Amino acid sequence: MTARILALHLAVLAALFAAQFVLPSYHVTSLARIMVLAVFAMGYNIAFGYTGLLSLGHALFFAAGMYGAGLPALHFGVGGGTALILGLLAGGALAGAAGLLALRTAGVSFMIVTLMFAQAGYLTILYFAEYTRGNDGFPVPATARSLFGFALSGDRMRYMTALLLFSAAMLACLALVRSRFGRIMVAMRENEERSRMLGYNPYAVKLTALAISGLYAGLAGAAYALLFGYAGASFAGIQYSILPLLYVLTGGAGTVLGPLVGTAVMFWLTDIASGLTSAWLMVVGVALVALTLFAPRGMLGLIRERWAKWLP
Amino acid sequence: MRRCRRPIWGVTMLRLEGVSAGYGPVTVLRDVAFEARAGEITCVMGRNGAGKSTLLKCVMGLVPATAGRILLDGRDIAALSAHRIPGEGIAWVPQGRRLFGPMTVAENLDVGLLVRKGDPALRERVLALFPRLRERLDQTSATLSGGEQQMLAIARALCLDPRVLLLDEPTEGLQPGMIALIREVVTELRGRGVAVVLVEQRTRAVIRIADRVVFMEQGRVAEVTGPLSPDAPQFRHYVGL
Numbered sequence: 001m002t003a004r005i006l007a008l009h010l011a012v013l014a015a016l017f018a019a020q021f022v023l024p025s026y027h028v029t030s031l032a033r034i035m036v037l038a039v040f041a042m043g044y045n046i047a048f049g050y051t052g053l054l055s056l057g058h059a060l061f062f063a064a065g066m067y068g069a070g071l072p073a074l075h076f077g078v079g080g081g082t083a084l085i086l087g088l089l090a091g092g093a094l095a096g097a098a099g100l101l102a103l104r105t106a107g108v109s110f111m112i113v114t115l116m117f118a119q120a121g122y123l124t125i126l127y128f129a130e131y132t133r134g135n136d137g138f139p140v141p142a143t144a145r146s147l148f149g150f151a152l153s154g155d156r157m158r159y160m161t162a163l164l165l166f167s168a169a170m171l172a173c174l175a176l177v178r179s180r181f182g183r184i185m186v187a188m189r190e191n192e193e194r195s196r197m198l199g200y201n202p203y204a205v206k207l208t209a210l211a212i213s214g215l216y217a218g219l220a221g222a223a224y225a226l227l228f229g230y231a232g233a234s235f236a237g238i239q240y241s242i243l244p245l246l247y248v249l250t251g252g253a254g255t256v257l258g259p260l261v262g263t264a265v266m267f268w269l270t271d272i273a274s275g276l277t278s279a280w281l282m283v284v285g286v287a288l289v290a291l292t293l294f295a296p297r298g299m300l301g302l303i304r305e306r307w308a309k310w311l312p
Numbered sequence: 313m314r315r316c317r318r319p320i321w322g323v324t325m326l327r328l329e330g331v332s333a334g335y336g337p338v339t340v341l342r343d344v345a346f347e348a349r350a351g352e353i354t355c356v357m358g359r360n361g362a363g364k365s366t367l368l369k370c371v372m373g374l375v376p377a378t379a380g381r382i383l384l385d386g387r388d389i390a391a392l393s394a395h396r397i398p399g400e401g402i403a404w405v406p407q408g409r410r411l412f413g414p415m416t417v418a419e420n421l422d423v424g425l426l427v428r429k430g431d432p433a434l435r436e437r438v439l440a441l442f443p444r445l446r447e448r449l450d451q452t453s454a455t456l457s458g459g460e461q462q463m464l465a466i467a468r469a470l471c472l473d474p475r476v477l478l479l480d481e482p483t484e485g486l487q488p489g490m491i492a493l494i495r496e497v498v499t500e501l502r503g504r505g506v507a508v509v510l511v512e513q514r515t516r517a518v519i520r521i522a523d524r525v526v527f528m529e530q531g532r533v534a535e536v537t538g539p540l541s542p543d544a545p546q547f548r549h550y551v552g553l
Contacts, residue, residue, distance in 0.1 A: 180426050183415070187423045190412040197372060197406070199398035199427040199472065309452075 005312055009174055012257060013167050020159050032159045034260075034267050035166040036223045037247070041259030042173050043216020044244035049253035050177060051209040052189030054107075056241045057098060057114030060121040061214040063236035065091040065221025067125065067132065070231035073144030075131070080147045084222045091218015092211050094121075099210040103203055115241065122236040137232025140225050158227045165223050166260075169216060174256050176212070177312055185209050186254070217244075250291060252298030256312050261299050323350045323385075325507040326371065326402070326476045331380035331390075333370040340366045342531045344380070348476060348507040353498060353521055356511045357551050358528035364511040365407060367528070368478045372404050373397050384476065399427060403469035407480040411461055411468075413454035417445055420453050420464055424471030431473075438470045441497050459490030466497065476507045483517040491517050515551060516542050527551075 016035070020028050040062055047053040068090025069083035078086070102113040125132045132138075145152045152158055176182050184205055187195045192202050225231045234240075243266075244259075251262025269287055273280035295302040304311040328346040332339060340363045348354045356364050369375040371382060373394035382390040384400055392400070412420055425435055439446045442463045448456065453464055462482055469477060479498070483491045491514075498508055499521050512518045519525070519542050527535045527550040534550060 180422075183419060183423050184426065186415065187412050190414065191410050193374070194406070194410045194412070195423075196395045197374075197398060197404050198424055198468070199395055201393070201395045 002310070004310065005174070005178075008311075009170060009256065012260070013163075013170070016163055016166070020156070020163075025155060028155060028159055030267065030271065031264075032162040032227065033224075034264050035162040036220050036227060037243070037267070038260040038263040039166055039169045039223065040217050040220035041244045041247035041251070041263050042169055042256075043213040043220065045248045045253060045255075045259050046173065046176070046185070046216065047210050047213035048245065049248055049255070049258070050182065050189060051185045051206055052192075053206060053210060053213075054111055054245075055102075055114040055210070055213075056111045056238070056245075057102070057116075057118035058213070058217050058244055059236050059238065059240035060098065060114075060118040061091040061095045061217035062221040062224075062240055063121060063125065063233075064094040064214075065218030065223075066225045066231045066235055067221075068218060069144070069222035070138065070140050070225045071131065073141050073226075074138055077141065077143055080144050080152060080226055083144045083226060084147075084219070087222020087225070088215055088219045091221060092215035095214020095217065096207065096211040099207045099214075103206050103210065115238070118236065118238065118241050122233060125233045125236055132233070135233050137230060137234070140229050140231060145226055145229060152227055153229065162223065162227060165219065169219065170256065170260070173216075174312060177256060181205075181208070189254075246288075249298055250288070252300030252302070252304070255298070255300040255304060258298055258300040265299070322352070324348070325350050325385055326509070327381075327383040328367075328371070329381045329383070331370060331377050331382060333366065333375045333377045335375065339378070340375075340531050341370060341377075344531070344533055346526060346533060348509045349523075350475070350507045351502055351505045352523040353502050353508045353510055353518075354524045354526060355518055355522035356509060356526045356528060357513075357515065357547070358534075359550070359552055360513075362528040362550075363531040364528055365480055366531075368404060368406075368480055368509070368511060371397075371402060371478060398472050398474075401473075401475035402478065403472045403474035403476070404478040405462075405465045405469045405480060405482060407484065411453040411464055414452060416450050416452055417456070417464055418449040420468050421445075421471055424468040427472055434471065434473055438467050441470070441500060442467050459486050459493070462486060462490070462494060463497075466494070470501075474506065476509065477501060478509045478511075480511045481513060482510070483512065483514055495521055513551070515547050 019031055044058050047055055065087035069087030072078040072086055073083045098117045102110055105113050126134050147161060150157050152161055184200055188202055188205050196202055247262035247266055248259055250266055251258030269284055273283035297305060300311060324347045326348040328344050331344045332342055334340040358364050366375055370377055373392060377390045381388050384402060389397060389400055412423065421435060425431060444460060445463055445467055456464060482494050501508055510518055519540060522539060525537050525540050526533055527546055529550055535546060540546065
């Protein structure tokens with residue numbers, strides 16, 4: 001890894017650390033939320049941006065993380081650390097299981113199959129309302145909202161936990177895409193048949209990438225539940241399958257920092273526009289059209305194309 | 313590329329026995345018998361639609377054989393999954409090159425080398441054949457000239473350290489100087505004991521280096537000959553030149 005790449009990513013982490021001392025408290029909370037959602041988008045980027053898997057089912061993996069952490073906390077009183085790990089594993093396991101079947105298809109069929117899986121997950125949450133609290137969801141018990149004795153409900157601790165998880169996820173993502181397997185993922189995205197003719201098994205590569213993507217989504221879902229104290233069926237809906245796609249496209253598919261940029265831009269654009277007008281969706285729509293016209297590869301995709309070809 | 317202690321030149325590396333294959337209900341290859349020997353260049357010629365490219369795809373497992381056997385060094389590989397065949401020692405450079413466009417030259421080579429656990433000595437041996445690629449290691453492959461892209465496609469295939477190299481129309485769209493370079497490389501590979509199978513339409517571009525010529529017609533092997541002059545009547549008859 002070149003020093004320049006590492007320096008850039010460490011600088012971003014340093015800026016995020018400093019932001020909590022500069023921004024007003026409302027935006028500090030928003031930034032914590034953005035970092036958690038950016039982990040989700042980063043996972044989506046591994047599947048879509050680097051491997052070329054256009055999934056519409058990532059809400060399932062996010063919700064798996066959320067409920068994988070929240071339900072054991074609710075019913076068995078497990079602590080925050082255990083809940084976080086259970087959520088992470090639930091996301092990865094469900095992505096792997098869904099991938100076993102969904103990856104038998106490709107292209108539009110893959111999108112539809114993953115969408116169906118997500119819908120099935122959403123309906124399962126509603127069906128087992130006795131345990132999941134259905135549409136209403138449930139507040140995550142206070143016993144689970146602490147790590148190493150520190151309460152996650154406090155602003156500072158919540159921000160630092162989100163930053164820690166984001167940092168770990170981002171550095172792991174950077175290492176992944178710069179690794180041998182990262183190159184194979186990109187080769188698979190660019191030309192599956194050619195990759196197969198170099199001796200790679202497309203099914204195995206895509207399944208691994210999807211499972212890693214699910215781990216990220218699971219981690220984000222679990223962190224969201226623990227940091228913000230709520231798990232609900234709405235997080236398993238189609239909206240949470242579309243959002244990471246939108247974040248990744250806005251920031252730049254196939255770039256490590258793109259998901260963070262995309263999540264921040266979309267989150268604050270929505271936040272600011274909805275404060276100014278009730279027609280905020282129109283503002284967001286116009287911004288997306290402009291982005292499609294002037295930066296079809298996303299914001300960091302544009303920067304990489306024109307000025308910084310070294311950007312991973 | 314593979315370095316053997318004993319001379320293997322002339323040994324049959326790839327043999328097809330009674331192979332039939334096609335796309336769904338359409339049979340393209342009919343009862344094909346074919347062989348490629350180590351240290352020889354076998355040129356496959358025929359008109360468009362004769363089944364030349366399908367023959368290569370069938371060897372690579374992309375078009376399944378419905379009958380017959382495909383033997384690599386005596387071992388039947390017809391039932392292997394397509395992704396396992398490169399690991400057995402067959403590399404294919406398809407028509408149209410199909411590089412990984414956004415990757416640099418070095419990254420394209422690395423993707424090929426990873427199958428061989430990134431062997432640096434193999435990388436050096438491959439780059440020694442293509443000094444021009446060495447000068448462009450950090451350049452994105454999509455920005456290379458057509459000839460350089462072809463070199464890279466061949467170099468990437470050689471990163472698999474193949475015993476058999478299948479080349480599908482490698483001179484297509486290239487200028488004469490670049491064709492001569494590709495010819496030199498192929499000749500060098502023959503000297504290293506690789507069994508080269510060359511599918512071509514441009515007779516004059518490659519015929520001088522062919523040790524054997526296989527003519528295909530309507531999915532069958534119509535004639536197999538030794539080296540031919542470019543004016544041989546077979547070219548007019550089977551290729552239409």
